[in-house]
Amino acid sequence: MRNVRLGPKDKRQGGTSKLEAASSSPLGRDSSRNSATMRPDPTLERNFKGHKEAVTSVDFSSSMKQIATCSTDCSVMIWNMKPQRRAYRFDGHEDSVTSIQFSPSGHLVASCSKDKTVRLWVPNIKAQSTVFKAHTATVRSVHFSEDGQALITASDDKTVKVWALHRQKFLFSLNQHINWVRCARFSPDSRLIISSSDDKTIKLWDKNSRECIHSFYEHAGYANYVDFHPSGTCIAAASTDNSVKVWDIRSHKMLQHYQVHNGAVNCLSFHPSGNFLLTASNDSTTKILDLVEGKLLFTLHGHQGPVNCVAFSRTGDYFASGGSDEQVMVWKSNFDESSDGARVQQSTCPTRQASELSQTAAKTGRRHAGAHGRSSPGSTSTHTNVQGPPEPPLQVPLASEESPTxxxxxxxxxxxxxxxxxxxxxxxxxxxxxxxxxxxxxxxxxxxxxxxxxxxxxxxxxx
CATH class of the missing domain: 1.20.5 (Single alpha-helices involved in coiled-coils or other helix-helix interfaces)
Known part of the structure; x- marks a missing residue:
């Protein structure tokens, strides 16, 4: 890995703070951060090459032993984190594979494709799979519920469908979108569903009543990707208007609006702590945002061409990205080594409800002024950012190396x-x-x- 070089300071344009830690090195840092609070740089751990065309989706297994990717070359690949172990290539889809995810247990992998099908794979050398036709058009997104019992799919047929996993049985469909549905995700407690569409809406659904609770509207573009904050109280959207937006699903208000990319944002991933957000864009960069302080932390320059997908590991110790250059890059986050204690500790949504904000804004402003002498120049938030009281650490299943063989x-x-x-x-x-x-x-x-x-x-x- 080449030496890290600091990027230029942020430039304010049109009243909106735009940070771009540009650098010829693979990684650039937002130089507006105080040297006393500098975080260690993420480090490139692995670089996987095996796909013949653009990588479209990436996900880590819960044990961190494997990474699943899919591509427009119609294949699914399972990569082993240990260098001495070979990768598995699964062929079965008849068209571009658009999305992939490990089940919570790590014993199944779900993929979906432009061939209108969903496949469930056993991620071993035998490449066993079951297939079912899920939609009448391209399937764009697939996602497991937290308990691993349900599967949700989104399609160009304008519908979102929910399936019982053990029988691949169709349960119900959500039909209010009027254009292609790009993405659909379960909330952490599986009681809510969020979906984004080319109709420029992001819809929040109640899984039990199957009713649309609220519609968030995009005006300049549509959301390529949406996901829930680990607390379940916020959502983030990656938009074609080059922006990343964070909404509170209780007050339905936009909490943060980041304009840090120079191209459409294709994907995003929350760190398990809820304090950081990873983004991927057509501008060939991957960025890490500090949601608590409303700042750009890092810009990673590694891919040649659009970055299509990103994902944090289940513990947040690693993250991966996949691009149109057919490469998969795996980075070590190094957040747990920071001087200001960013060890995985689940927070509430980065911005509290409006009533809480009004009570704490002044106090928070004085605290930040005392720490930095002025307001943060790197903030891209449209509202005051207040970190809620810390909750117990997020417990993510991880195979322990010390457990009896x-x-x-x-x-x-x-x-x-x-x-x-x-x-x-x-x-x-x-x-x-x-x-x-x-x-x-x-x-x-x-x-x-x-x-x-x-x-x-x-x-x-x-x-």
Missing amino acids: GLTSTLEHIMGQLDVLTQTVSILEQRLTLTEDKLKECLQNQVASHARDQASWTPHAQY
């Missing part, structure tokens, strides 16, 4: 057997359905034959 292997064997059992039950259910269909067809033929016999029988005339 025997117990780990036993658990992995049990999970593998459960996967096999689930697939077996699914096959039996499909066969039962076929049998029922054939029986129904036989009964219908029998009834039709009896009706024909009755019609052909004519009673003798009586004299």
Whole structure:
């Protein structure tokens, strides 16, 4: 990795603070930060090359042992974090693969494609998968619920659909969008759904009532990607107007508006702590935003061409990006080594409700003035940023290296057997359905034959 070089200071244009830590090195830092609070730079750990065309989506397994990616080359790839282990290439989709995600347990991978299907893969060398036709047009997005029991898909057929995972059974559809739906995500508690569409709306849905609670409107462009803050109280949207916006889903107010990219923003990912936001753009950069202070922290220059996707690992220790240059880059965050204690600790939404803001804005302003001598020049927030009282650390399942080897292997064997059992039950259910269909067809033929016999029988005339 080349030496880090500081970028120029921010320039204010039209009353909006625009930070661009430009640099010829792979990583640039926002030089407006005080040297006393400098965070260690993210470091490039791995660079995966294997796709033949643009990488469209990336995700980490919960154990951090594997990374899943998909591409317009119609393939899915599973990369192993250990350098000595080979990658797996899965072929099955008949058109560009648009989105991919590990299940919470890490034992399944879901992918969707322009071929209108969703595939569920077992991420091992056997490349076993089940497939079902999910929509009548390109499927743009796939996402597991936190408990791993449900799957949500978004499509160019203007619908969002929810599925029961264990039977790939369709549950219900959300139909109020009037143009292609780019993305749909479950909230952390799986009670809400957020979706974004080319109709320039972002819709918030209640999963139980299936009603649209609120519509957020984009005026200059549409949102390529949306996601929930880990607290579940905010959403962020990556827009084609080059901006990133954060809304409070309770007050329905925009909390922050970042104009730090020079091209459409394609994807974003929250750090598990909720304090940082990772973004990817057509301007060939990946950026890290500090949501608590409303600042741009880092600009990463690594990809040659548009960056299509980004994702933090489940613990936030790593993040990955994929681009049109066919590359997948994995970075170490280094947030846990910062001098101001950014170790994963889940916060509330970066900006509190309006009533809370009015009570704390003045106090917060005095505190920041005392710490920095003036307001932060790098702020791109349209509202005051107030960090709520810290909540208990976010507990993310992670395979412990210190756990007994025997117990780990036993658990992995049990999970593998459960996967096999689930697939077996699914096959039996499909066969039962076929049998029922054939029986129904036989009964219908029998009834039709009896009706024909009755019609052909004519009673003798009586004299």
